[in-house]
Amino acid sequence: MSGETPSTTGRDGAGRTGRTTWPVLVTAVAALLVVGWVSVTAWDALVHAHPAYPILLAATAAGAAATIVLEILRPTPATGWRRVVRIALLVLAVAWIGVIGWLRPHSAIEPxxxxxxxxxxxxxxxxxxxxxxxxxxxxxxxxxxxxxxxxxxxxxxxxxxxxxxxxxxxxxxxxxxxxxxxxxxxxxxxxxxxxxxxxxxxxxxxxxxxxxxxxxxxxxxxxxxxxxxxxxxxxxxxxxxxxxxxxxxxxxxxxxxxxxxxxxxxxxxxxxxxxxxxxxxxxxxxxxxxxxxxxxxxxxxxxxxxxxxxxxxxxxxxxxxxxxxx
The missing domain is CATH 3.40.50.1820 (Alpha/Beta hydrolase fold, catalytic domain)
Structure with missing residues (x-):
């Protein structure tokens, strides 16, 4: 029977990963949504803006997309110091998303x-x-x-x-x-x-x-x-x-x-x-x-x-x- 007992290693591993993977995925999706919101609502202002902000938006979107792909294809076990690092990075990412959204410009209108x-x-x-x-x-x-x-x-x-x-x-x-x-x-x-x-x-x-x-x-x-x-x-x-x-x-x-x-x-x-x-x-x-x-x-x-x-x-x-x- 012991040989038939379901192994908890993979499940626990997935669970440990899940405790940080799902927050990571949600944060990455949120970043994409914020970039999309800024792009849709202030596109004309972005086209005519100093290039610094559009570059940051593009880099944020690229980083979020890459994070989603990596987390799905090769999740990293969140144990020990890795878990602490991932949580710290998550906090920074959430703050970054807030800043990116706050920097959305007021678009020029007529006349x-x-x-x-x-x-x-x-x-x-x-x-x-x-x-x-x-x-x-x-x-x-x-x-x-x-x-x-x-x-x-x-x-x-x-x-x-x-x-x-x-x-x-x-x-x-x-x-x-x-x-x-x-x-x-x-x-x-x-x-x-x-x-x-x-x-x-x-x-x-x-x-x-x-x-x-x-x-x-x-x-x-x-x-x-x-x-x-x-x-x-x-x-x-x-x-x-x-x-x-x-x-x-x-x-x-x-x-x-x-x-x-x-x-x-x-x-x-x-x-x-x-x-x-x-x-x-x-x-x-x-x-x-x-x-x-x-x-x-x-x-x-x-x-x-x-x-x-x-x-x-x-x-x-x-x-x-x-x-x-x-």
């Missing part, structure tokens, strides 16, 4: 997409790392370098910034790695190198992008070649006190219905900016109305239409930049 079209007045050039809108007739020697808000499609700012181009300025919008402005710190130097004909720059940005733009303007305001000559903040404020170190004019444009860069936060930022900073308040504007990418979680409810808010933001921006370059 920003239409503003990405070249015509007789504006030339639009898009590369994997930037968008350049330049006057078709040449323009002056002032450039505007703009940092988008966190996780926002760079194209979302084309409509609100296009009037600056129509006024004679070249605008360069950074495509940030993973949609995070801090990862695009070298982008300003790249823009200056790519446009040697521009000998002065206004740094600008929305939300987190404005925070990074303030850092870049502070670092470049005394450069001998192609210095920063102004700082344009869209619903933003500096990370620290630059009131003494920043030597260029500032225009802080904010909205009274902003639920993220709230009016109270903007008011508090006065102490961190030079005393000459201009504060332009758009009554009724929300945080997401500084670009064209739809509603944003945590934002306030606007009291202006998107077109009304955009026109007022553009008008203030043109007035500020024209005053600097004039």
């Amino acid at each position: 920003a997409l239409l503003a990405m079209t070249s015509d007789e007045t504006v030339d639009v050039v898009e590369t994997p790392t930037s968008i350049t809108l330049a006057p078709a007739s040449g323009g002056d020697r002032t450039g505007v370098f703009f940092q988008p808000g966190a996780l926002v499609d760079a194209r979302a700012y084309a409509a609100v910034l296009r009037p600056l181009v129509e006024a004679g300025n070249t605008v360069v919008i950074a495509k940030q790695p993973l949609g995070i402005a801090f990862l695009a710190l070298p982008a300003f130097d790249a823009a200056r190198a790519a446009h040697p004909d521009l000998d002065r720059w206004v740094l600008g940005g929305h939300s987190l992008g404005g925070t990074v733009a303030a850092m870049q303007a502070d670092a470049a305001d005394e450069d001998a070649d192609a210095p920063a000559i102004g700082l344009l903040l869209f619903a933003s404020y500096p990370a620290g006190d630059v009131s003494q170190s920043l030597t260029v004019p500032v225009d802080s444009i904010s909205g009274t219905r902003d639920g993220l860069a709230t009016p109270a936060k903007i008011e508090d930022s006065r102490a961190d900016l030079p005393g000459t900073a201009r504060f332009t308040v758009i009554v009724g504007a929300s945080h997401a109305q500084f670009g064209d990418y739809g509603p944003q979680a945590g934002d306030g409810i606007p009291e202006l239409t998107d077109d009304e808010a955009r026109d007022l933001i553009s008008e203030s921006s043109v007035d500020f930049v024209t005053g600097l370059s004039g």
Whole structure:
């Protein structure tokens, strides 16, 4: 009878493996689902994004698919230290999936997409790392370098910034790695190198992008070649006190219905900016109305239409930049 007793080795082995194999398989499938969700819901933004995020998505999908195949064809017994390692890797994988999903960008919508079209007045050039809108007739020697808000499609700012181009300025919008402005710190130097004909720059940005733009303007305001000559903040404020170190004019444009860069936060930022900073308040504007990418979680409810808010933001921006370059 002992010879006929079913062996528990294979079953136990499968069971031991199962305790980690099934979580591994479920996690790998979840990774594929998240990549698929991001791809379906933000495909157009991915096509036009900095390549870092699409590459991470592709690598995640490839790794998940390979994990599924290996776990099915050759499961590894989860005993001793191997089990501890597998559990640790599972935890990291779950965290990674969360990050990949969180990095999904806010896609640009109209009229920003239409503003990405070249015509007789504006030339639009898009590369994997930037968008350049330049006057078709040449323009002056002032450039505007703009940092988008966190996780926002760079194209979302084309409509609100296009009037600056129509006024004679070249605008360069950074495509940030993973949609995070801090990862695009070298982008300003790249823009200056790519446009040697521009000998002065206004740094600008929305939300987190404005925070990074303030850092870049502070670092470049005394450069001998192609210095920063102004700082344009869209619903933003500096990370620290630059009131003494920043030597260029500032225009802080904010909205009274902003639920993220709230009016109270903007008011508090006065102490961190030079005393000459201009504060332009758009009554009724929300945080997401500084670009064209739809509603944003945590934002306030606007009291202006998107077109009304955009026109007022553009008008203030043109007035500020024209005053600097004039």
